[in-house]
Amino acid sequence: MRHGKYPFIIGFLVVPVALYCTFVVAAYIQSFQLAMTSWSGFGAIKYIGFENFQKLWNDDLFWKSLRHNLFLLILLPIVTIAIALVFAFLLNVGGSQRGGVTRGVRGSKAYRIIFFFPQLLALAIVAVIFGRVFGPDKSGMLNGLFPDSWSPWLFMADERWAMTCILVVLIWQAIGFYVVLFSAGMGSISSDIYEAAALDGASRFTLFFRITIPLLWGTIQVAWVYLGIAAFDAFAIVNIMTVDRGGPNGATSVLSLMIYRNTFEFSQVGYASAIGVVLFFLTLTFAALTLRVTRRESIEA
């Protein structure tokens, strides 16, 4: 080991570690501390033990919000990955085979760019745009497309469908990125494998399920982790798009929105921190579970 290696490494690490400690670790510790208080956000801090968590247990809105987060956690990754895989497959190997070489559908390069566009828009802009798409009267884009004889669909104003609308927006926004991610993954699968399979008379369907998916499994798991994290957030879309922010009647409330509202609107920073602590453990559990599952991955390209 050469002399002077450590100062060199430390030199690199000092700034990021200091930043991480200030803005991540310290924030965590403070959240845990505040979760034990009844602090309003101003003035003196009073410790109340686990009372906030007790209150949380009895808070209907908390359970509702948690259910909505779980709804997103289950459906967002599944639907996004399914659609993105299909698109990526079509873009890369779904087209005609010429001279034994598989290629994407016609114009796949242009599609690839178009699919990525939503990723470039700020989330707030996406929310405002979809607010118009889901407009509840004839001025809304979808309602405007429906025949005049239909009574308008309420979308965000309908308790049964509001959360689904949120899901649709999140999926629309996410798909482009995963199409590109999966395309890259597929690009690294040797075309020999496809050719061999094609020679054996495998259909496109078989190619997709027997070759593409197993060889992409690792990438899919990465996507799963990212999308799971997005499902725990969803704050911006919910805050901007929904009726009565998180309504109607709490039908679209999520944990991150509850944290924000309790902190900045209800002056219950202690309570908000308690929700933050719960969210911390949920995210930790999710990340740990996902990592555990990935340890069993076996197929390598």
Next chain:
Amino acid sequence: MTEIFAKAEVDRRTLLRRAAAVGLMATPAVGMLSACVGGGDDDKTQQQSTGTKSAENPLGIDPKAGVEIIIFNGGLGTAYSTDVDTPLFNKKWPDAKVTFSQTEQISTVVQPRINAGTPPDMINNSGSNLMDFGAIVKAGQAADLTDLFAAPSWDVSGKTVADTLVPGAVEQGSYDGKPFAMNYSFTVFGLWYNKKLFDSKGWTVPTTWADFTALCDKIHAAGITPFGFAGANASYYMVRALLTSAAKIGTEQALKDIDNLKPGAWTADPIKKAAAAWGEIGNKYINKTFLGLKHTEVQLQQNQDKLAFYPCGSWLENEQAKDTPPTFEYAVAAYPSVTTSDQLPATAINAAAGEIYFAAAKGKNPQGGKEYIRAMLSKEAALGFTKLTKSLTVVSGAADGQTISPGLTSANDLLGKAGKDVFMGYLFDTWYKKLDDESRAAANDLMFKGGDADKFCQRMEAASQAVAKDSSVTKFTRS
């Protein structure tokens, strides 16, 4: 771009670990929302400027100390501050430099500064992102304004500041009997309509509930939505309409009970009757799509004569100024009597001071902040404010004899007709934000989802008692 992903593919474990790390970082990002308002030490009071009190300087400000003010930039704009108030202030105190800033996000900008012990001297706490003022008062962060209201008026000789204000103005900014906030603008609430449309159709403003529903039938037959409000973000306009009706049935006491979290306040007879009457309007005359619309969208529909009556305050005309066609002339009517045995007359209205301005108790120059407020409460500044914002102020009679706009004239007439039957309304919405939130959802439910008055009352009663029992919520009372 694809190469980047392809390289990451080489070592999936690392990538996965990194992905998980990102996940962990997502939580502190929300955790930091609370952490960034950290601190909260009580003894961070800094050196504060003071001067010698005199007849010319009743608040004893230091004539050379600067004053920092922050103004919410919303419907009222900020020109009244930069073009009227500050020049007026500097005419008297040329050496006191006024540092002006403005924001649309009061809470995000000011709350961290208050907690760090370095607040601006005078703060305009307004907008949808305003700070919970009750909590600020309890934390001792707002300066006591008693000396300000007792000081001589800026430009009305022989009167104190309090003497020059409309009745209830000081009370409305008082917490447990002490004034901490100056509510500057004076808002008249009622049912807003297009006078030109009503005149052309021969519709007259109703005074009884039977007249109201009969007129709604006529309006409905003409293909116009009779009544509506924006459920997506402005259902509190509906809450105010409902509670105004309740106060007319059972006097303002009904609202005081609600503010004081008295058990049974929400299930009392006046509230039930008002909820039943309005629920019926919701069932029959509202456009159900309004639940998903924002206030600007509904207000625009009214400007297009697709909606007849809209419950709102007198800021409406100014807010819609650029969308109002020449065929539209704003006018306001009092809410019709609900029953024949209403305790207040049909002309009674709810008019309240709004837009909080306060001096920070722990700023560098709280007396300077107060002096700035005193300048705002001069007749000259008040008239300037009304001219610029088309909104009345709590300075009584400041805009008398001025022709400003049809809507404002209509509101002024309404005030005149109401005489002594003007009531301030309720404060629970600023005292207990959580209850305010529940009332918005409950009003939406009542008006758009079947008009069940009992459900409305029970739900609000439960929410009110939950707040009453919650020891972490600071309580206030009024009488």
